[in-house]
Amino acid sequence: MTPKPFTHRDAVPYRPLDWTGEYPPTYPKGAVPEHVAIVMDGNGRWANRQGLTRVEGHRAGEAALLDVVAGAIQAGVKHLSVYAFSTENWSRSPDEVRFLMGFNREVLHRRRDQLNEWGVRIRWSGRKPRLWGSVIKELQHAERLTEGNSTLTLTMCVNYGGRVEIVDAMRRIGDDIAAGRLKPSAVTEKLIRKNLYQPDMPDVDLFVRSSGEQRTSNFLLWESAYAEMVFLDTLWPDFRRTHLWDAIGLYLSRDRRFGGAVDAPTA
Ligand code: IPE
Ligand code: IPE
Numbered sequence: 194m195t196p197k198p199f200t201h202r203d204a205v206p207y208r209p210l211d212w213t214g215e216y217p218p219t220y221p222k223g224a225v226p227e228h229v230a231i232v233m234d235g236n237g238r239w240a241n242r243q244g245l246t247r248v249e250g251h252r253a254g255e256a257a258l259l260d261v262v263a264g265a266i267q268a269g270v271k272h273l274s275v276y277a278f279s280t281e282n283w284s285r286s287p288d289e290v291r292f293l294m295g296f297n298r299e300v301l302h303r304r305r306d307q308l309n310e311w312g313v314r315i316r317w318s319g320r321k322p323r324l325w326g327s328v329i330k331e332l333q334h335a336e337r338l339t340e341g342n343s344t345l346t347l348t349m350c351v352n353y354g355g356r357v358e359i360v361d362a363m364r365r366i367g368d369d370i371a372a373g374r375l376k377p378s379a380v381t382e383k384l385i386r387k388n389l390y391q392p393d394m395p396d397v398d399l400f401v402r403s404s405g406e407q408r409t410s411n412f413l414l415w416e417s418a419y420a421e422m423v424f425l426d427t428l429w430p431d432f433r434r435t436h437l438w439d440a441i442g443l444y445l446s447r448d449r450r451f452g453g454a455v456d457a458p459t460a
């Protein structure tokens with residue numbers, strides 16, 4: 194029997210990580226990507242295809258997220274960053290935007306104890322302007338509640354955009370230059386990195402996008418400069434931990450060269 198997925202009706206859904214009875218393959222030591230970033234895409238298409246409205250797709254995405262977080266912990270991933278609302282998503286209908294804001298707030302509220310129980314440290318990455326105050330409050334509450342955890346850092350990217358993240362970093366650096374605290378020649382990649390929303394976040398190793406779209410849509414641009422890209426056709430509401438493990442499998446088959454080269458003629 195397929196184990197029951199989480200639904201938004203579960204009030205206190207404490208479950209062990211392996212409640213589905215599935216386990217990841219044994220990975221070679223040190224091979225698992227330290228930081229996985231996921232563009233959780235395809236909710237609207239999933240819903241519309243079955244005659245439902247788009248928001249039903251977002252609702253169904255909650256179970257996928259919980260399952261994937263559990264699967265990431267099982268696999269030994271240390272950082273998981275998920276794209277929940279982009280700075281471009283404000284262009285959607287007012288109804289959908291309103292739903293997404295309220296939904297993000299509710300999911301955080303509903304799942305923070307379960308995530309805390311699993312040892313997840315929740316962080317928020319994104320911009321304050323425009324983001325609902327009640328969403329920021331929930332994000333900050335979850336950050337405080339889970340700040341002592343170290344099993345996995347789950348970065349919720351809400352009102353996040355890769356370009357504005359770099360713009361915001363530049364403004365801070367610009368202030369320091371204007372105030373005479375910093376010379377332009379001291380601006381380095383390292384300094385820009387330190388001024389991004391989450392300075393401690395390591396670079397993305399594996400960038401996954403569901404739903405078949407093959408673009409970054411402005412997600413973690415700086416951090417993903419050398420990420421391996423994996424695009425899976427599965428729509429986000431159908432996405433489960435096994436898809437994450439498939440993506441990790443593809444990642445492991447890649448040759449990460451970081452610009453280097455090995456001369457090895459084979460014939
Ligand atoms: C991803 O699913 C969720 C958010 C962007 C918040 P979409 O809502 O983009 O679903 P599609 O891509 O239209 O199917
Ligand atoms: C990216 O998906 C944003 C999130 C998943 C939150 P979109 O559905 O907004 O991206 P585009 O419009 O297809 O590029």
Ligand code: MG
Nearest residue numbers: 234235236237
């Ligand atoms: Mg989409």
